[in-house]
Each structure stands twice: as structure tokens, then as C-alpha cells.
Amino acid sequence: MADYLPHTPAEIDEMLAFLGMDSLDQLFAHIPPAVRLSQGLDLPEGMSEPDVAALFTRYTSANQSKASEMTCFAGAGVYDHEVPAVVKMLAGRSEFVTAYTPYQPEVAQGVLQAIFEYQTLITRLSGLPIPNASLYDAATGLVEALNMAHGATTRQKMVISAGVHPHWREVAKTFARGTGHEIVEVALKDGVTDWGSVDASNAAAIVASYPNYLGVLEDMSGAKALAVANDALFVLGADPVAAGVLKTAGQWGADIFVGEGQPFGTPLAFGGPFLGLFACTSEQTRRLPGRIVGETLDSNGRRSFVTTLRAREQDIRREKATSNVCTNQTLMAVTAAIQLGWLGTQGLREVATRCAQGAHYLFDELVKIEGVRAVSTQPFFREFAVRIGHDASTVLLTMANDGVLGGVSVAALTGDPDPSLDGEVDEVLLVTVTERRTKEEIDRYVEVLRKAIGQ
Amino acid sequence: MADYLPHTPAEIDEMLAFLGMDSLDQLFAHIPPAVRLSQGLDLPEGMSEPDVAALFTRYTSANQSKASEMTCFAGAGVYDHEVPAVVKMLAGRSEFVTAYTPYQPEVAQGVLQAIFEYQTLITRLSGLPIPNASLYDAATGLVEALNMAHGATTRQKMVISAGVHPHWREVAKTFARGTGHEIVEVALKDGVTDWGSVDASNAAAIVASYPNYLGVLEDMSGAKALAVANDALFVLGADPVAAGVLKTAGQWGADIFVGEGQPFGTPLAFGGPFLGLFACTSEQTRRLPGRIVGETLDSNGRRSFVTTLRAREQDIRREKATSNVCTNQTLMAVTAAIQLGWLGTQGLREVATRCAQGAHYLFDELVKIEGVRAVSTQPFFREFAVRIGHDASTVLLTMANDGVLGGVSVAALTGDPDPSLDGEVDEVLLVTVTERRTKEEIDRYVEVLRKAIGQ
Amino acid sequence: MTSRALSGGRAASAPLLGHETEPTIFEMSVPGRSAYQLRTTNVPATALAELIPAAHLNGDVLDIAEVSERDLVAHFTRLSHRQFSVDLGMYPLGSCTMKYNPKFCDAVANDPGLNSVHPASPAELTQGWLELLVTLEETLCAVTGMAAATLQPAAGAAGELTGLLLMRAYHSANGDPRRRILIPDSAHGTNPASVTLGGYEVTTIPSNDRGLVDLEKLKASLGPDVAGIMLTNPNTLGLFEEEITEIAAAVHEVGGLLYYDGANLNAILGVVRPGDMGFDIVHMNLHKTFATPHGGGGPGAGPVAVSQRLVDFLPGPKATRVEDGTHAWVKPSRSIGRVHGWHGNAMVLARALAYIDVHGGDGLTRVAKYAVLNANWLRHRLRATLPAAYDRVCMHECVLTATPLKNAYGVRGLDVAKALLEEGFHSPTVYFPLIVEEALMFEPTETESLQTLEALAEAIERIAQRAIDDPDGLHRAPQTTPVSRVDEARAARHLIPTEDAASR
Amino acid sequence: MTSRALSGGRAASAPLLGHETEPTIFEMSVPGRSAYQLRTTNVPATALAELIPAAHLNGDVLDIAEVSERDLVAHFTRLSHRQFSVDLGMYPLGSCTMKYNPKFCDAVANDPGLNSVHPASPAELTQGWLELLVTLEETLCAVTGMAAATLQPAAGAAGELTGLLLMRAYHSANGDPRRRILIPDSAHGTNPASVTLGGYEVTTIPSNDRGLVDLEKLKASLGPDVAGIMLTNPNTLGLFEEEITEIAAAVHEVGGLLYYDGANLNAILGVVRPGDMGFDIVHMNLHKTFATPHGGGGPGAGPVAVSQRLVDFLPGPKATRVEDGTHAWVKPSRSIGRVHGWHGNAMVLARALAYIDVHGGDGLTRVAKYAVLNANWLRHRLRATLPAAYDRVCMHECVLTATPLKNAYGVRGLDVAKALLEEGFHSPTVYFPLIVEEALMFEPTETESLQTLEALAEAIERIAQRAIDDPDGLHRAPQTTPVSRVDEARAARHLIPTEDAASR
Numbered sequence A, B: 001m002a003d004y005l006p007h008t009p010a011e012i013d014e015m016l017a018f019l020g021m022d023s024l025d026q027l028f029a030h031i032p033p034a035v036r037l038s039q040g041l042d043l044p045e046g047m048s049e050p051d052v053a054a055l056f057t058r059y060t061s062a063n064q065s066k067a068s069e070m071t072c073f074a075g076a077g078v079y080d081h082e083v084p085a086v087v088k089m090l091a092g093r094s095e096f097v098t099a100y101t102p103y104q105p106e107v108a109q110g111v112l113q114a115i116f117e118y119q120t121l122i123t124r125l126s127g128l129p130i131p132n133a134s135l136y137d138a139a140t141g142l143v144e145a146l147n148m149a150h151g152a153t154t155r156q157k158m159v160i161s162a163g164v165h166p167h168w169r170e171v172a173k174t175f176a177r178g179t180g181h182e183i184v185e186v187a188l189k190d191g192v193t194d195w196g197s198v199d200a201s202n203a204a205a206i207v208a209s210y211p212n213y214l215g216v217l218e219d220m221s222g223a224k225a226l227a228v229a230n231d232a233l234f235v236l237g238a239d240p241v242a243a244g245v246l247k248t249a250g251q252w253g254a255d256i257f258v259g260e261g262q263p264f265g266t267p268l269a270f271g272g273p274f275l276g277l278f279a280c281t282s283e284q285t286r287r288l289p290g291r292i293v294g295e296t297l298d299s300n301g302r303r304s305f306v307t308t309l310r311a312r313e314q315d316i317r318r319e320k321a322t323s324n325v326c327t328n329q330t331l332m333a334v335t336a337a338i339q340l341g342w343l344g345t346q347g348l349r350e351v352a353t354r355c356a357q358g359a360h361y362l363f364d365e366l367v368k369i370e371g372v373r374a375v376s377t378q379p380f381f382r383e384f385a386v387r388i389g390h391d392a393s394t395v396l397l398t399m400a401n402d403g404v405l406g407g408v409s410v411a412a413l414t415g416d417p418d419p420s421l422d423g424e425v426d427e428v429l430l431v432t433v434t435e436r437r438t439k440e441e442i443d444r445y446v447e448v449l450r451k452a453i454g455q
Numbered sequence C, D: 001m002t003s004r005a006l007s008g009g010r011a012a013s014a015p016l017l018g019h020e021t022e023p024t025i026f027e028m029s030v031p032g033r034s035a036y037q038l039r040t041t042n043v044p045a046t047a048l049a050e051l052i053p054a055a056h057l058n059g060d061v062l063d064i065a066e067v068s069e070r071d072l073v074a075h076f077t078r079l080s081h082r083q084f085s086v087d088l089g090m091y092p093l094g095s096c097t098m099k100y101n102p103k104f105c106d107a108v109a110n111d112p113g114l115n116s117v118h119p120a121s122p123a124e125l126t127q128g129w130l131e132l133l134v135t136l137e138e139t140l141c142a143v144t145g146m147a148a149a150t151l152q153p154a155a156g157a158a159g160e161l162t163g164l165l166l167m168r169a170y171h172s173a174n175g176d177p178r179r180r181i182l183i184p185d186s187a188h189g190t191n192p193a194s195v196t197l198g199g200y201e202v203t204t205i206p207s208n209d210r211g212l213v214d215l216e217k218l219k220a221s222l223g224p225d226v227a228g229i230m231l232t233n234p235n236t237l238g239l240f241e242e243e244i245t246e247i248a249a250a251v252h253e254v255g256g257l258l259y260y261d262g263a264n265l266n267a268i269l270g271v272v273r274p275g276d277m278g279f280d281i282v283h284m285n286l287h288k289t290f291a292t293p294h295g296g297g298g299p300g301a302g303p304v305a306v307s308q309r310l311v312d313f314l315p316g317p318k319a320t321r322v323e324d325g326t327h328a329w330v331k332p333s334r335s336i337g338r339v340h341g342w343h344g345n346a347m348v349l350a351r352a353l354a355y356i357d358v359h360g361g362d363g364l365t366r367v368a369k370y371a372v373l374n375a376n377w378l379r380h381r382l383r384a385t386l387p388a389a390y391d392r393v394c395m396h397e398c399v400l401t402a403t404p405l406k407n408a409y410g411v412r413g414l415d416v417a418k419a420l421l422e423e424g425f426h427s428p429t430v431y432f433p434l435i436v437e438e439a440l441m442f443e444p445t446e447t448e449s450l451q452t453l454e455a456l457a458e459a460i461e462r463i464a465q466r467a468i469d470d471p472d473g474l475h476r477a478p479q480t481t482p483v484s485r486v487d488e489a490r491a492a493r494h495l496i497p498t499e500d501a502a503s504r
């Protein structure tokens, strides 16, 4: 019998006898018969591990766009960065993988210290002093930021740039059904948020993205000024890899930073588990969502770490809590700490620089192609949007036949025509270049795209 | 610069200054200039890990017979058994992988206890009480067994069945160049050692294989009787998986057991690192080659483990040592202990049974094919030899085109025409079925072979 | 030279060798050292200043730790030696279901065929993933007795909030938004927190003297403004709500919906299904019930399954089987929208499906039965030492109380929990649920053997004896752990969440 | 119930939690329990008795441990916590070269494209492997300055014996078999043991007062019956044999060959090559020089490279590049035959090639230089505490002596070594080479940082202070380790090599 249960028949009998019972069913005798399953679950019989592995090849072989086989130029918030064997090995150590939330600090210094190091790194990447121990992903992190802004201002209006990732905006809207926040979107113009077009009075938060989801590096001073002018918090969703060379959220004056930590050691993973990065100014400490690890001493005076400010958390504050997060993404946070340790100061800078170099090299080549046009004239980092004069989704499938995942169709990403883009959104392709892409791969991209659009 | 060296330029300067030197070269100044390399090594510049990984795909893609892609019916001492994720994970824990020989038992109880458990398992599988902590592989294990037999008898004549794996015999012959042992081979007849044909007087050892390399299960009573009659030691090379259902070396009366431990958790690995299993009677304890772990107490009276009988070993006995083994195959021994723990009593029996069932099922189907004939009428376990009426090497390549690694050509294995086989050795194919082969795969084998030999 | 010696390869912090603290990676950092290696790309190395306007550049202010790969490995390996985990020993943490996490499921998830797929790849190129998700959804529905599910929520709490938004959408669609959600006083804190974030008010229902929802008081709290009730069954006391049919009828009667907090679903797999009990919405914690590893606090996955009337409101887009046998992303007609940036914690979902496939319907049922058997055996075994708060047949966990020890010797539940660490066991959940004094909530799980349970019981007996012999020693426990009892109050009083705050 | 409680999930044996012993897997075993899972094959399940005659069947006598997967994992994870390793800290074990083992090289070896290839597959189907082996052979020749190499020997000692058999074959082919091999008194024990197994006699050459081969005495020992000499250079004292050219000339003069024990090759990478020093045969310990992990005692790999005149004698078959650019197995014309069951420890070979490729010629040279720098810094730093046996510039390791501590306080080298364990360092090699009293042989390796070296030095200084303050305490060290000082004599007196012997 293929399972993980240690019980031998003799032991089951012995245990039942100890309980004065003669069958396992007796343990469930107090469950009303009316609701009990009579036939057992309508599921197949158990299979051995190798049989299940064989079954799973059905799934793996039907996934054609694996980055292990197709050169990945897709991004949209999820990036194909280098993850070395050493990081996988360390993050995969079973003490990290099979631990629970560090409720007993005396036997959880491993995870606690790793989170402490993660928190330190997040504050450095964000330029904001108060981190948490992770959130589910950037999108739900944004929701927490809005809730924090609401808590700080008691206001309900959330002014959000349309440059914020469409999925993040969608998630914010979903959760606003519960909190009652009013979400006001600000359209883009030439790829840049048109802050002037919005009434931000009485706003709890001004929310921007850096770069924005089309890859554009907007000057954040405008957003900051708007926040200040309206006594709103400035929430900045920022790319943490960009922080290797670009201004941090703190440098732009943000009150709250949210970001997606996937680029730090987490694979593409079909979208999860990822890592919601979060940091804020010290004014907001008591409103921090999720767990936070702090330094303290043990009874013998040794430096120790512990989850702290627990009074904010849902299990203690219950209906008065401002966040319900319990399980978070610790393992990804630990992974990010390890990956950042591997990169180090030079490495992160190097990765960021190479992203920018690769993206610009490809951009320059692409816009030489007849019929390919930039969506924006603004600066960008490792991602940019181009109009390709053809249906982007169709072109992507054609390119896939040549082993290239050519990017992300903006129409597919946004679901509905994006109000921020004028003209045919179906023609807009979002293209990413990470430090992993070689010149040869980029040149081939150009060739494959040319072929796909008949140029 | 891509390497693993921590030294920063400032530190190098500081360290040199501490030594009163001003260049690294000064450290080597005492080496006669005449022998020093002036130009550095004639090797390419260092490459980053991902570049090397890309380079290695050159090798991996040129290996067509990977068991991950081609159904493996090859054996000849190396078997495609199930290795579950859990065993890989545990055996891959870096405390086991990156430890040295357990010279300091106080911080090496992990490896020492794992070896102690391995040793226990080997004695159970072999039916002989004195194990060692592993040897390089079965072939070199056989050499150690001959040396032990020489030590015990002071004789030089080694009577070896031609049923012993051809490579093991070759290795024994190579090392006999140093020890001066006289190797006498005994031919097979209908796949069975013709012990009657040999003069075993004055033999140090009678050496047999169970099953023999053609898969045949010989009755070992004859070999044992011959050893007893001539006061020789009976050395039995036995398949440790077969011990799940078949008689152990001890049950057959062997004085020394050698075996290949690869089937216990080690992948095919292109032939290594494998695991030389070794056990003997207690009479031979002081002649045991290699390391042995024994139980003892620590200074606080707690059960502990330590490498023991060190006085036998080369580092202490030097030129009087009977074995020069130092580094052995500990990690594979630990892996075997883990894999056997995973299999357990039932699992090993089940694996052995399934091997026999699969092999017999395939055998029965194969001999139905016109032109395919059994090499021997004797019983077998999971491997058997058949004549296929065509050049086996050619047939194997043809079968490979259909995704089947159809076995091992006996002619290729033996290198030279095997004296034990009458008729065309080129036509003999050695076929293995492990517990991993499904009926569907076996049926397909039959079909593919039929096609390859035009039946 | 002291700060210099700090950094580097000394392993005295590994409990194997000593009990010193491990330096942080920042203390180990040396300027100019590095570990990273990147591929050669041959992309033109144009100066950044030529690519990006100066206003955007940070002027190289960013400081990350600088260590060699060797020290990186040593540091995190040593940290791992300072961390308890399921793989080291029993973790009877009630409500958290710390069962064995099969390594096979990890291996499945590490396959690049799943792991290296970009979530924004066209559906045509990710048919394997879509089919996997659809299969998992169907499987979870079979387990819970529901009609459809969303796999997006990243953990149980996210599932709760999703469920509440579904309730809200449902009632709103009926033109009757409603205001209140009922929650028993034994509920986990995420439940009321989620209710608030869902825009509802909490009405707390007291438990009766059997540890169950007081049906009469529940009925008294019901009214047309009640949107629904959140229950976990078995509840957080490990007790089955025997009057569940009556509860369901009463809530449905006033037009409310029933939400099932699936944290304890492992107790009833194959025995009874939330759908059959009358629940309308169910979240599952895959990291509990289906043994995906907790990762030191996450990732989890909290799919939400619903009855037919809520299907159209589910978050989307959802992987869906379409007529021609292929799979596509489809947004339910009245979807509340996305609750996750992408498709949920996909790798956790894959692990859970692998776990379910290995067990099958029969195995999952055994999981529940043996989990319940273990909990009852432990409860009964410890009767004389730590009595159960409600001493009758429990489900997969039992809440014991240290009140007798406290009254007699001044030894609190926390002392028992801490002393257990020295005995080689993780502590149980302490002081939860709130309605039990000195609560110690033990969930042995089905993967622990009788021998392990016995060892735990004997350890607790030893601690009980220590309570008599040396109560003060117990207040100071643990001492053999990497750090001794930690000053939690100090940490909260003066927050030091980062190395930079520490060194300030 | 005690034996019952022994088995199972108690983790008190993990130093993280306590210092109890870990039960053996046999003590944890419960009849009927199991962990294995096999595929469904649908092969007819014919009874074994129908397939194999009864005379061969063992009657189900075999007893293996019976544990659940959960307990298997816990057991071996806990054992791993009782084990020091490079990944935990510095391992300055002289002669063993315990440098950092890059995880990348492990990943390379775990690729099924290498790892799942059957060694008896036709060469046509394994061209990748053959090319890899040829490339490695060429690379090793470039590093050593030799003409060709065999990759078959599974470790250094196997390489030594192979080398001696090559000498024998060479001399025999010249009709002049010869009898003796010269070995310096500082040599590792494998050298003389190999000589004996190679059918030669050992003549020991004393070292001079500089720790080097005494050239005059060497010359005096030479004669026409000398087959050759085995040297390691730098020798086991970490000192370079400066008269190597003279030694080579003298040995060659009498028709002898020079064998290079490559255990210390890491000291001279890119600086000087054995071939250029006049050696004819060189073994390499890939698990030392090229950082393949030692695995708790193995696997290793001990390729042997030779000069032109020995090429035809190499073991075979050898992977060989053939004219058409493909690769084939070719047996050298006068091959001594196989020295390994297959092609050597292939996965170790692959790891070593990956390591070499990452470093390149430049990186390998840095490896040697920094290894030598580290050893000299440490030697110099410890001058006042543990003097070097020969206090001058050393190569990659230095042999220090505890004689002053012994004379002054009765503290032996072993005590220092054991006390270091408590300080978070592995011990150095003790009492080797035999010619140095109270030898402590430190090999820091190039992957350890200056900070780590300083930490080691400070730890040794603390121990030296303890030698003054509390010498008795040092005799009892270590105490904080999983077990305290182990009784080695007891183990040898009454051999208990198995659980079955233990329980008898």
C-alpha cells in the first residue's frame, strides 16, 4: 500500500483496545449518520509515487513554454533571472522547508535570523526602515498598502496609476468590495501617468509603479508631490532588481513600498509561490500587516530573534486587526535573502545593469523593423512595450514554434482593452530582457519576430 | 571574476605584508626557477557557472542512451532500480556529502552511525558477520578478497569461475601483476561453471558468482565443496538484490562475500561511483581490507561509534598492510543504508520478486521469437543471455532508434571472445529486467527486437 | 581583530559544536567579496548613463552583504542547524497539521516542466498546467462535496476573505447585502479579521459546556441581517459540531450562508464532506490537509470551493476544460475578480495534487482515521498528566490543559511547552483556543507512529514530575536549545527589525 | 514501553535539542511497517517458486529495518545534525584538502544526461561521456605536464597501485623487472602499502633536517634494482622538495622512474608541473585538488597521468578521440588491463571537469597561490602558540607541533585537536607525518577567508591559555559535541561492527 502512514494492523488494534473501541469507525460514531459519507470519496485509488510521476509527465509534456526549453522574453512582473544551484540547495534544506511559523524562537533561530536578514535587505532595497516578513505577492501586498493608507488617513479614496500592473489593480478592486475603498484610476499618456487629470483631494493613497507595467520609468516626483499636496500616503510599487541601479522607493519619497520578490531566487513557477515585499516609514509601524521579526536577548543575554509586535496580528487582535495574513511566504523570503547574499552589492548592480543593456539593445534592434513602433518615448529599464502591427497573441504562438517566448501580449494581460493605451491594444507586445539573455538569443529574437510578422 | 576565492586585493596585500612579502610570487621563490611554469597553464580562461552549464549540454545531449529517455534493459552488474526522491534528498544532505573520513568521532557520529547501520545491513544481506565500511566497487572488492585469501592461506593460486563478471576477472588479473597471484579460470558449460575441469589443489580461493554474469543461478554447493576439499576460501560474488529472495553468500557457505552495491540507491552513473560490498567470516577479521566502524562508549558512557581496528590500515601498518585502501565509497554506503531503510524487509523481497517475474516474462516471450535461443537452460534471476542470430551490437543500435536500450552485447562486454561460450559470441545478448519495467515496456521490447532482427 | 574573526567560517553557532550566536550575513560581509557568477552574454556593455537619465539612477547607494559562496553556504547551513522542522522530529502543533511532507511532492514541483513555466505564457503553450489545475479543482470538489473552486488564494486567510467576498457578491446580487457574520468564540483569529476586511461585522457565538456551538444562542443571534456563519468542523477544540445539520438549517433559514474553515479538514477526509453538512463555501489549507511543506511560515495555498449557487461569482480567470478537450482561462460570469497576482501558489497546488494522487480516495480516508486515532490515543494516554479540556472522543487534535499543574505547582502551559523542546519535541500550540485556560493543543497527525506518541507521553510525564521536583527549573526551560528562553517583551518594547536598526 | 518509546520521532538526539544518542534504524524498526513504493508494472505475478527452484530460495530469512518514510527521514536528518562537514565550518585537515565544494558541480553531476547513462551502453550512444572523459584527460595532462592519463582509479591509493603496476609493466617490457621502490619517511601510509601490493619492496629514505629528502642518502640507496621513487611534492610537511631536479636526475640515472603522489597537487597548480620536475607518473586526488566532495570518506577519483614512454601501458579501454571526430573505447597496445569495474568514478570525474572549467588556467593558479598564502599566514600567525616543525615558507599546509604545550603543561596535540571541535572548527590532522612529534597538520585551503583564519588562530590561542589554566579540562575535551571523547581502545578490544553483534 503506497502511503506515508506508519500504522500496522496490530498497532491499530492495540490503540483501539486502549481506547476501549473495536473499530476505527467507532471514533466517528458521534458524527450524525445523515451527513456521513457512505461510499467513501469519489476519487481513484491511491497510486505509488512512480505511477504518479508517470501521470505527471502528462502535464509537464503539455507545457510547451518552459523556460528550460524556450528562450524567455516574457516578464510582466515575473522574470527569468539566474538562480544558481547553490541557492536552490540552501533554500531547499529541509529545516527551512518543513518548519512552521517560528512560534518557538528557541528552536527557530534559523528561520528567524534568515527573516531578520531578509528584512534588512528589503529595507535597503526599498529605502524604507520598517519591513515585514513577507506577504503573498505584490498584488496582495498592494491591498495591504491600501488598507494601511486607509488606517493612517481614515480615507477611502485610492488614486492608482494605470501604470500599476493590471493584475495588481484588479486584485485591489476585488478586495475593495470588502473594505469599501473607492479606486480611482489615472490613465497613462505616452506611457506616463497623467496625474494632472485626477482629483486627488481626500485621497488616502497615491499609488504608482516604478517602472510601470509597460516598462516605463516615470519620474516619481509628480506622484510624490500629489501625495504631499493632498495629505495622502505615497505608495510605490517598485521593481526590487531595478533598485540595484535606480532610485529606491525611499529615495522617491514613498511612504509605503510594495514589490514582487520573485526575481530573487524564485523560479517562474507559473506564477506562484511568489513573494510580496513590503516596507514602510516608521510612522506606520503599528499598522504593519503580517509578521515582523525583531532582535532581542535570550535569558542568558545572547542576541536572539523573535516574531514581535504580535499584538497587531489577527490571532490576537481578531476583528480589530487590519490584516488577516497568517501563513505568508517565508520560504521565498529566506530564498531571497540567500539569493541576495549570493548576488551581493556588485552582483545586484551587475544584474540590473545587464538587464538595462540587454533591453536597450533589443529595443534598438526591434524599432529598426518596419512596422514595429515603441509605445512610449520614455526611458525604460529591462522591459518595454512595442506595437507590432499584428495581433500579439498570434505572433507569440508563431514565435513559439521557433523556440522563443516572445513576450506578453498586453491585451491578454489586461483582459480588457487597456484604457491607458490608445490605438489597437491587441498589437502591443511587452518584451523583457534579463541578464540571462545573450546577444545571440536577442539577435535570434529579432529574426524570429521578423519572420512572424512577415518582415 | 568567477570563482570561489574570498580574497580581496586589500586582504592579499595585508596578508603578504604580515609575512613581510610584497608579492604572491615570493611565496614560491624557493622553487627552482628551472622547473617553474613561465606561461601559466595551457588551459582556457575560467568561465562562469552558467557558461560551463551551457558547455556541458554538449555532453549531455550527445548521450543518447540515458535511462531518463530510453527504456533500460541493460544490466551486467549495473541495474536500473527505483531510486525515490526521498533517498536522493537524504543522501544529498550536505553534512554527508561534504564530510571527510570520520577521523574525529565526536563530530562524526552521523556518518559513523550510518556506516554502522550499513555494515549491519551488509552482514544481513551476505549472511557473513564481519563487514567493512565499503570498497571502491565489486571488481576491486574481488581483488581484496583474493588478497585476503592469500593472507589466510599464503597460497597464490586463485581458481575463478568464468561466470564471474568479465570486468571483475580482468581487474583481478591486472592486480595479480603486482601480487603475483596465479589466476586459473574455470570455463562454463551450459552456462554453469565446470568445476570438475579444474585442478584446485593448492588454491587460496575458489571464486564464484551468484548469479553468474550470464544471469544463471548456479548451485553453489559444488564450489563450496571444492573449497572445503582443498582448504581454500570460498569467495562468492553475489547480487545483493537477489538476497531479497535467494540464498545469501553465508547460506551457501562462503568465507568471503563481495558484491556491487550500486542497486541500492546509486544511479547508473556511467559506472561510478559505485559501491564495493564486502563481508567475511570472523576468522578473517584481522585481514579485513579498508575501514570498519565499531560501537563503543564516550567518556560519559553513551553509545558511540568510531572507526576501529585501525592497526590493520595502511596509514599505520604501511608496507605491512594487506590493503592500501584509504578513501572508500562512504557516501554510496550511506546511500545504500538509506535506500535499504526505504525498501525494508518487504520492499527488498518485493523488488527481488518483481525482477524475477519481469525477467521470466520477457524471457518466455523472447524465446518464442524465431531465431532467438536461450544460452542456458538453467534457472536465472533478473538477467539472462539469449542468442539472437544477429550481431548483438548492431541490433542494440537498431533498437535504440526505437527508444529501447536492449541489453548488453556479451562480446562487447568481454572484449575478447569469451572462452566460456561456444558458438558465435557476437550473437549473444544479455538482457535485464528490473522491478521498474512494466509489462507494456517489456511487450514493446519484444516488438522492437522482432523488428530489429527482422522477425 | 575581533570583528574580523567574527566573519567567516567558525561554526561554534552550530549546536553540534557549541551555543554561540551565528553572526548575521552583514557582520560577515567584506567589501569587494562576491559569490555571483553570470553568463557571458556578449551584449554591448553600454554605460548605464547612456541608457537611463541620471534622474533615475541611485548613485550606487545600495549596500547588500558581500560574502564568498563558501561563507554563504556555511552561514545558511549553520542557520538551518538552529532550526527545528518536521524532518527532525515530531511537531504536534495543534491546528497547524505538521505532518510529514513527502519528498516526492517536492520533486514533482521541482520539475522544470512545471517550475519553469511563465505564468503569462499563452494558454495554448501551457495546456499541461491548465489541465493540472482543472484536475485539482475537480479533486478538491470531490473531497469537499462542492461544485467548483478557485485555486487563487495563497493561504487559508486569503481563502477566508475570498469566501466572504463571495458571500457579499451573492447577497448583493440578490439585492440584500446584509451586515453580520456569526463566529463561535473558539474560532481562529483569522476568521474575525477576515470578516472585518470583508466589510462585515462579527457576532460572536459562545460555546456550550461541551465545547460546541450553543445552538440556542446561535438561533438567538440569527436574523435577516446575517450574511452567514464561519465554522470549522471539527472546531478548534478538535471536537465535531454534532448539531451541524441543525446549525445549517437555522442559518439557511434566515438566508445566510455557511462558511467552512478548512484548517481541520484533515480530520474528516472521506468520512464526511462539508458540502454534505450544508456548507456553501469551503477553504482548504493545502499546506495542512495535503501536506505541502509550510516553509517556516509559508507558502501555503487556500483554494475555496463553493456550492452551485456561488459558482458564477468565483475569482477568475479560471482554468477551464473547454469542449474540444483543450483548456482555457475563463472568467466566471459574475466573478468577484482576481484575488492573486497570477494563478495562485501554483507549485503548492501541484504538490497537493501529487499528494492526493498518491493517497487516492482510500488513502485520504485512512489519513483522517489514523489522525483521529492518534489524537484520541494521546488524549487518553495523558489523562492523568494533562487532562483534556473536554474529555471525550476528539477528532484529529485534542486540547489539554495545564491548569492542574498551574494550580498545584505554579507551572504554566508555556513552561510545559518550552520544556518539551528540550525533550526533542516541538511544543504544542499554546493558549489557543482562547476559551480554554492554559490550553495546550496537540495535533499528532497521522504520520506519527505509536512509538513516537508514547515517547511524547513519557516526555510529558517527565515534565510533570519536574513540575513537582523543580518548578523553577521549568520556568527557565529550555536551556539546551540554541538560545534559551527568549525575551519577547524586550523585542516589542524596542523594535529592532533590521541590522541597520540594530547598529544604530 | 521503554523500547517502544525509543523508536520513532523523538529528536532529543539532535544537538539542537539535546545530547541523547540517536537510536539505530534497527531499534526503530517495527514489523510490518514500510516506506517503499514501486510502480505498477502489470507483469504477471507468477509465484517465485514456479520461476526459481526451491534450492535457491532463502526462505524469507532476510531481515531489513522496517520503518515508515517519515521515520526514515527523521532518522537520517537527525544523523546529519550529528555530523560536521565543510558546509558547516572550517575543516583544516592537513593533506585532505577540505576546501569548499561548489554546489554547481553537484548539479552538473545530477543531470540525468550524465547520471542516468548505463556504463555498458554502446559507445555510439554515449559520445557525450566519451568526449567528456577525453577532455578531462587532456586537461589533467595540461595541468600535470604529462602525455596521457587513465581515469579509472577510484581514489588516490588506487592510483598509486595503478602507477606502480605501470612501472612494473614498463620495466618488465624492458626485460628488467627490478625490486625496490624508494619512499621518504614522511610519506603517507598508502605509499608503502601500495608498493607492497605492487610486488615491490620499500626502501625508506630519511628526511634531512630541513624536512626534505636527504639527497645524499637517496643517492646511496639507488641502484639498478630500484624501480623508482614515490614522492609527493610539496611533501607531507607542506615543504617543497627543492632538489627535485637533482633527485629526478639521480633516479633516472639508474633507470628508475619517478612517481608523483598528487595529494598535494593543489599547492602547485599553474606554478610548477610534475612533468616539468621530471616525474613519469602522477596520480591526482580529484576529491582534493579539484574539490569534488569527500562524501564522508569517499567517493574520490584518482586518475593517473604518465609521460610518453608509459602511455601504451595505461589501463584500458580508454575513451579516445578517433579520426572522424567521434570517440571510441580503445585499449592501449600494452595495457596492464582494467583497474576498475567500469570507467572509474565517472560522476566524480564530471564534477572535477566542471570545477576546472569554472576556474580555467588562471583560476587554478589563483587556487594554488591563495592556498599557499593562507597556509603561510596561519603558520606565521600561530608562531608563538604552536610553532611550525620547520619554520620557513611552506606551501599549502603547515605542520605545527604541540610539543611545547606537552612539555610545559602535559597537553598533547590530540587535546588541542579535540578542543578545537568545541570552538567550532574541525581538528587538523594529528600525528602525521610520523616524523614530527605531536604533529598538528593544518591545511586551511584557499576557500577560507582571512577572517576565518583569524578566528581559528584566536581559538587556538584560547586553547593554549586553557592549557595553562585547566589542562585537565583539555584532556576531557570535547564536551559540547554530540558525544564526548570516544573510547577508541574499547572499540578495538571488543569489536562490535553490527547491530547484531551489539545485541548478542
Ligand SMILES: Cc1ncc(COP(=O)(O)O)c(C=O)c1O
Binding pocket: A325, A326, A327, C095, C096, C155, C156, C157, C158, C188, C190, C191, C232, C236, C261, C263, C264, C285, C300, C302
Ligand atoms: C483554524 C484556522 N483557521 C484559519 C487559519 C489560517 O490559515 P492560513 O495560515 O493558511 O492563512 C489557521 C492557521 O493556522 C487555522 O488554524
Ligand SMILES: Cc1ncc(COP(=O)(O)O)c(C=O)c1O
Binding pocket: B325, B326, B327, D095, D096, D155, D156, D157, D158, D188, D190, D191, D232, D236, D261, D263, D264, D285, D300, D301, D302
Ligand atoms: C599524501 C597522500 N597520499 C595518498 C593519499 C591517498 O589518497 P586516497 O585517500 O584518495 O586514496 C592521501 C590521502 O589522504 C594522502 O594524503
